[in-house]
Amino acid sequence: MVWYVVLVVLVGFERVAELVVSLRNAKWSFAQGGVESGQGHYPFMVVLHTGLLAGCVVEAYFRPFVPALGWTMFALVLLSQALRWWCITVLGRQWNTRVIVVPGLQLVARGPYKLLNHPNYVAVVIEGFALPLVHSAWITALVFTALNIPLLAVRIRTEEAALHR
Template identity: 50%
Template sequence: MVMSDSARAYLLFLGFILLERLFELVLSTRNARRALAQGGREVGQGHYRVMTVLHTAFLLACAGEVLVFQRAFPGVLGRAALVGAVAAQALRYWAISTLGERWNTRIVFIPGARPVTSGPYRLVRHPNYVAVILEMACIPLIHGGYLTALLFSVANAVLLTVRIRAEEAALGAEYRQAFQTRPRFIPGSAHGPR
């Protein structure tokens, strides 16, 4: 199989995303340990395993669809998707830096800790999930991975429904009060059910 230059570049980009995820897992593990040592409690372990599998399969599917179906670079759509994917990374790291040691990929909450309402949390309740939603749509579309974008966006929507309910319940009344007027995902939109 002959691989195009654009496919090689895309696979390198996916490699960068993989390295980024590995760094995030190290950071997350460290932060979760610290939170647990401070009396934190973890919830949602069952769906966390599903999330790990989904995110791993996502990167494999991104590469697989391009290689198996020999997808061509889609031009303007690919460039727009790249901008969206880079914006998602910027939003993710804004959320991570705002939460500091409280950020991790699990749902670990410290009873009595005040909700973080600065940074991107001034605008929406779940900026990190907004970044994930953008990634699931944009990363595959950079190189024509239409099936991956569709299938994983739907699967991620189902997973986020479960995860957000568990997370918001764990964070409790003070969180609900602090974020009652903020939308979950889109600044300026209705905040939806509580």
């Protein structure tokens, strides 16, 4: 259980690193005339992702570690993190946890964006079920996924509309 809590805390620190990058990029974007969309869903996203981390730790206390499931899901967590940071790196200053579009910038169509329109959300979906299942927290995985589906639908529609303006 201790190593699992360490893993969840490390993912929490990763989220903090994302927020640092996001704040820096938002400042740059606004200085370039960036326009923000979708502020209404952002607080729910923050609460949901924070709840994922808390739910993982709380539920795992009551669940056994199942090696075949746990190690497979751990590999998926690592792959989702790699994909997320590939997205962040490829988008550079255009990456943000918020929807901020700088007029006149080209859409990024390299790296994972050459293959998918929203690869960062693939990472979010994978991590959202894999992280809890590392320690058999299946209720957290189901609840997060069920709440994340409509959130991602809103988020993707918001991004698509903002990018096509």
